[in-house]
Amino acid sequence: MEQDVESPAGIRKPKLPKQAREDQPKQLAEMDRTKKIQRYVQKDGKCNVHHGNVRETYRYLTDIFTTLVDLKWRFNLFIFVLVYTVTWLFFGLMWWLIAYLRGDLDHIADAQWTPCVNNLNGFVSAFLFSIETETTIGYGYRVITDKCPEGIVLLLVQSVLGSIVNAFMVGCMFVKISQPKKRAETLVFSTNAVISMRDGRLCLMFRVGDLRNSHIVEASIRAKLIKSKQTKEGEFIPLNQTDINVGYNTGDDRLFLVSPLIICHEINQHSPFWEISQVHLAKEELEIVVILEGMVEATGEHAHS
Numbered sequence: 001m002e003q004d005v006e007s008p009a010g011i012r013k014p015k016l017p018k019q020a021r022e023d024q025p026k027q028l029a030e031m032d033r034t035k036k037i038q039r040y041v042q043k044d045g046k047c048n049v050h051h052g053n054v055r056e057t058y059r060y061l062t063d064i065f066t067t068l069v070d071l072k073w074r075f076n077l078f079i080f081v082l083v084y085t086v087t088w089l090f091f092g093l094m095w096w097l098i099a100y101l102r103g104d105l106d107h108i109a110d111a112q113w114t115p116c117v118n119n120l121n122g123f124v125s126a127f128l129f130s131i132e133t134e135t136t137i138g139y140g141y142r143v144i145t146d147k148c149p150e151g152i153v154l155l156l157v158q159s160v161l162g163s164i165v166n167a168f169m170v171g172c173m174f175v176k177i178s179q180p181k182k183r184a185e186t187l188v189f190s191t192n193a194v195i196s197m198r199d200g201r202l203c204l205m206f207r208v209g210d211l212r213n214s215h216i217v218e219a220s221i222r223a224k225l226i227k228s229k230q231t232k233e234g235e236f237i238p239l240n241q242t243d244i245n246v247g248y249n250t251g252d253d254r255l256f257l258v259s260p261l262i263i264c265h266e267i268n269q270h271s272p273f274w275e276i277s278q279v280h281l282a283k284e285e286l287e288i289v290v291i292l293e294g295m296v297e298a299t300g301e302h303a304h305s
Helices: 026-034 058-062 064-070 073-102 123-135 149-177 182-186
Strands: 187-189 194-198 201-210 216-230 236-243 261-266 286-296 302-304
Touching: 058 064, 064 073, 064 149, 073 123, 073 149, 123 149, 182 187, 201 286, 216 261
Parallel strands: none
Antiparallel strands: 187 201, 194 201, 201 261, 216 236, 216 286, 286 302
């Protein structure tokens, strides 16, 4: 962050310690510029937070749908294929077991014998019949007969469970595909934020724009200052979040984002930057997180960046 104006005239600058003066040695200034600061939120919008020592992992399984949606694509596709394959194999084994117990496999060439499933002569054919039943392909070569009540019950069970599996897995895949995460990549922010005078007021300003022709409906913007804080009681808060007013009182935080806009925050007595001087600003370990929210016009999905 850069500040391109001096402090307003008439305000007496506080006496600063030696290491914070503007005439600090060039070597120390160079060290400050090259000091690597770990980001709280990455440039692509991902939070640089890792959850550790989570003992109640069963809570992820109680909300299995959201857990599957949050998984990476490679794991999601693997589970998608695995669930269908295991289901087909299980019911294929059940169809083979019924044919084996009824003796259908011993009377394959007997024209007088009525099997449970016509043309089922082994596990492979039972597996294929399981796929045809659950996916309702219906090739017409292998069909169930009316002389097999246990097969009719199994057919009903597989049809119901197959519908549940389809609804769950297809719904999970649809939600994951329709997530508007990539839409946020076409919402761009200015590389640098500046502090300058605007209408006689000292303001922090940055720019935001949308690259797509389809607009973000009901767009709103918020800003947070992430900075360590120590309370009056001596408690240290490592990642304290403070609101940065970008027009909440005046409605300027509601954007009509058809062209690039300049977002302005006035540095006044209520601003978290009010007690930070120009010299201290370059040395402060702070981070400004800007959040733009709205609905995608094309899909109606809620997106944020």
